[in-house]
Amino acid sequence: MCSGDSGAFDILFRHYQTSVYRTAYALVGNRETAGEILQDVFIAVWKYRRTFNPKKGAFSTWLHRITVNRCEKTMKRLGKHSCLSIEDLESKGIQIETEARNSLEQTIIHNDEYHRLIEAVNQLSPKLKTVVVLRFFNELSYEEIASVACIPVGTVKSRLNAAINQISKMFSEEGNL
Amino acid sequence: MVCQEVDKLLAGYANQSLTPRETIQVAEHVKNCEHCRRKVERLKSCSNKLKQSFSLYTSGVEPPFNSITVIRQKAGIDKAKTSTPRRHPALIGISLSFCTLFLTFFMLVPFLGGAANPPPDPPAMVHDESGGVYLYWQTGSKQYEQYIDAQGNLLWDSNGREITGQGPSFDISGGMDNAQESVNYSERINSIRLWMDKDYNTREYKFKLYVQKENADDNHAWLRQPTEAYRDPAFHLAGYANIISDGEGGVIITSRATDGNHMSSTFDVYILRIDSNGDWIWGDSGILVQKNRSAPTMLIIAGIAIAAAIIFSCLLWRDNRLARILSPIFSLVLFYVGLRGIWLMITTSVGAYSDGWKFVLDTPLNGAAIWLVFIMGFILAVVWSKKAKINSWLVLPVLLPYLLLAGIVVWFNIGFLL
Numbered sequence: 001m002c003s004g005d006s007g008a009f010d011i012l013f014r015h016y017q018t019s020v021y022r023t024a025y026a027l028v029g030n031r032e033t034a035g036e037i038l039q040d041v042f043i044a045v046w047k048y049r050r051t052f053n054p055k056k057g058a059f060s061t062w063l064h065r066i067t068v069n070r071c072e073k074t075m076k077r078l079g080k081h082s083c084l085s086i087e088d089l090e091s092k093g094i095q096i097e098t099e100a101r102n103s104l105e106q107t108i109i110h111n112d113e114y115h116r117l118i119e120a121v122n123q124l125s126p127k128l129k130t131v132v133v134l135r136f137f138n139e140l141s142y143e144e145i146a147s148v149a150c151i152p153v154g155t156v157k158s159r160l161n162a163a164i165n166q167i168s169k170m171f172s173e174e175g176n177l
Numbered sequence: 178m179v180c181q182e183v184d185k186l187l188a189g190y191a192n193q194s195l196t197p198r199e200t201i202q203v204a205e206h207v208k209n210c211e212h213c214r215r216k217v218e219r220l221k222s223c224s225n226k227l228k229q230s231f232s233l234y235t236s237g238v239e240p241p242f243n244s245i246t247v248i249r250q251k252a253g254i255d256k257a258k259t260s261t262p263r264r265h266p267a268l269i270g271i272s273l274s275f276c277t278l279f280l281t282f283f284m285l286v287p288f289l290g291g292a293a294n295p296p297p298d299p300p301a302m303v304h305d306e307s308g309g310v311y312l313y314w315q316t317g318s319k320q321y322e323q324y325i326d327a328q329g330n331l332l333w334d335s336n337g338r339e340i341t342g343q344g345p346s347f348d349i350s351g352g353m354d355n356a357q358e359s360v361n362y363s364e365r366i367n368s369i370r371l372w373m374d375k376d377y378n379t380r381e382y383k384f385k386l387y388v389q390k391e392n393a394d395d396n397h398a399w400l401r402q403p404t405e406a407y408r409d410p411a412f413h414l415a416g417y418a419n420i421i422s423d424g425e426g427g428v429i430i431t432s433r434a435t436d437g438n439h440m441s442s443t444f445d446v447y448i449l450r451i452d453s454n455g456d457w458i459w460g461d462s463g464i465l466v467q468k469n470r471s472a473p474t475m476l477i478i479a480g481i482a483i484a485a486a487i488i489f490s491c492l493l494w495r496d497n498r499l500a501r502i503l504s505p506i507f508s509l510v511l512f513y514v515g516l517r518g519i520w521l522m523i524t525t526s527v528g529a530y531s532d533g534w535k536f537v538l539d540t541p542l543n544g545a546a547i548w549l550v551f552i553m554g555f556i557l558a559v560v561w562s563k564k565a566k567i568n569s570w571l572v573l574p575v576l577l578p579y580l581l582l583a584g585i586v587v588w589f590n591i592g593f594l595l
Contacts, residue, residue: 006254013245021240026231035241039248046252117223117230136224137231142194161188168188168223 009049013042016060019138020067026133027071028078029122037070044070057147064138064148068130075126113171120170128163135160180206183213191220299417300431300446300466310421310429312337312466314446323466325448329459336467337446364420365391369428369451371406371420384414386432388451400455406430407449408461415445426453436462479546479553482511486553490560504561505575508554512578515551555579 020041024034044066052062121129134145142160146153183206189195190203207214249255300314308327313320319341324332331337364371370391373384386407390400405412418432431448449463457463489507492500558579562572 006249009254010245013248017240017244022235022238025238026235031238034238035244038240038244039251042244042248043252046248046254113226114230114233117226118234121227121230132227133231136227137235139228157189157192157194160192160194161185164188164192164220164223167227168220171223172219 009042009046012045012059016063017042019060020063023064023067023133023138024071026137027068027129028074033074033078037067037074040070041066061144061147064134064140064144065150068134068148072126072130075129116171117167120167123170124163124166128159128166131156131159132163132167180210180213183207183210184216187213187216188220191217191224299419299433300448302419302421302429302431302448304421304424304429306424308423308425310423310448312431312446312448313340314433314467316467321467325459325464325466329450329464331464331466366420366422366428367426367453369400369420371418371428371430373414373418385412386414386418386430386434388428388430390455406451407434407447407463408457409436412436412462423450423452427451427458430463431466476546478514479549482514482550482553486511486557489557493560493564496564501561501565504557505565505572508558508561508575509578511550511554511557515547515554516582518547518550 017038021034021038024037024041025031028034028037041063045063052059121132124132130149131145134140134148140148142153142156145156145160149156151159183203186195186199186203190200190207193200195203207217298315300312302313303311305311310325312323312325314337315321319339321337322333322340323337326332368391369388371386371388373386375384385405387403388400388406389403406418407413412434415433415435418430420428420430423429427450429448429450431446434445434447436445445465446467447463448459448466449457450459452458485507489500489504493504558572558575562576565572
């Protein structure tokens with residue numbers, strides 16, 4: 001692709017489009033904006049394809065970095081309007097437990113918890129939100145997050161701990177975990 | 178460690194982001210502390226539920242199906258594919274050869290050999306016995322004569338009489354037997370010295386004509402100081418001057434000059450007379466014998482240039498093949514025409530005259546027209562370079578002259594300012 005092969009660009013787009021789109025959606029909480037970001041990201045990928053250096057990191061890391069940059073710019077622009085919209089899960093055809101189960105299956109989430117967690121994530125600052133999404137949605141390692149967000153690993157850890165503490169605190173205030 | 182110290186490390190412990198030492202310390206504390214153990218469980222559970230929440234949140238969220246089409250269009254991928262450069266090697270070669278020849282023979286050679294035409298020779302004079310004077314001059318390829326009587330009346334109308342091919346046998350441009358030689362530095366007739374010098378009061382260093390009476394016993398108490406022959410300070414010389422005796426102790430002076438009311442002169446012919454008492458008897462600035470105002474040639478050239486450049490640009494924009502071939506050549510033609518005009522303006526002291534090319538500059542409008550021609554050529558070159566659909570390096574032979582000249586102008590201006 002770096003040499004201008006648009007066929008390779010298509011393959012990469014097909015492979016990564018869902019991941020980029022969902023990451024953007026998880027960060028900005030709006031399908032339309034996420035669609036715009038998806039376009040921006042891949043236009044930037046094509047435009048700056050020659051600047052990508054495989055020796056410096058994986059393509060997915062580079063792609064995530066572009067995505068996060070675009071999302072952070074959009075979140076900054078939208079301000080409070082960049083909240084995650086809580087769609088009715090049933091409307092998506094997803095059935096989840098209506099009540100929390102006992103301690104053995106405590107990690108199974110129920111509808112109410114889901115709503116409260118998304119609300120808690122919405123309260124985070126864009127920087128914390130980015131780290132949380134990269135860790136718990138993209139499931140990147142600390143090193144990968146550091147590379148994507150261009151911050152030291154220590155900062156990633158501290159931001160993540162701060163975010164978890166904050167979410168946990170808000171979550172506990174609203175109900176039992 | 179007490180709970181307060183451990184508390185800030187618990188999230189890291191739950192996320193496994195602590196150092197080994199911290200992990201051991203927290204693990205030991207948690208083992209014995211029910212409160213902290215429950216908090217760790219809560220944090221771990223929170224992390225797990227976050228994963229699930231995000232998974233649920235994004236499940237079923239699919240990108241718009243036509244994204245790739247839009248992206249390809251916006252990124253210019255499809256456009257780049259459809260507009261593969263169409264190369265015409267033979268035509269490009271011919272164009273470039275022509276450009277090279279053009280640059281070499283028509284642009285560089287004139288500068289090496291002295292591009293600007295020298296100012297025309299000053300008019301020649303032959304005085305009669307009754308205080309009048311015959312005046313002969315050449316404008317372009319035409320010769321003219323005029324007779325001015327002692328009172329300063331012109332025999333023929335203000336532009337004289339054309340005598341091309343039928344005038345006196347002397348060669349006006351080479352000087353005349355009965356006329357004085359042109360004044361180069363200084364000439365003295367009837368104790369009146371005439372010389373030309375630069376006018377150091379102005380930035381342009383235009384030439385002025387000065388006179389002074391120089392007799393030792395000085396019976397005439399006039400011209401103690403050098404005085405401008407043309408008393409109007411706006412006047413300046415165009416080329417050399419001639420001086421002859423008026424037969425009555427005074428002098429008659431003729432030259433080409435400009436009255437300063439125009440950006441550059443077209444070598445108007447003036448004649449003035451100073452009598453033995455130091456009076457300017459034909460007026461302070463003499464008599465205007467021939468007025469050389471420009472024909473609107475440059476304006477016509479500029480009009481054609483603008484129209485053609487616009488048409489060429491429009492055709493180029495529509496990918497017209499002929500325009501693509503002719504534009505670089507036409508652009509350089511405009512460059513040459515413009516440059517030649519500018520060069521003539523710069524290199525001659527008071528203006529420019531080239532009969533062959535009809536570059537007659539005497540008004541700001543004509544000067545502006547010259548620049549306009551030059552700029553239109555540059556605009557056309559830029560449009561062509563944008564739409565040429567050839568290797569971008571190949572546009573350099575056309576754009577380079579412009580860029581070089583721009584560089585030279587900037588360089589000289591900087592030098593002048595410093």
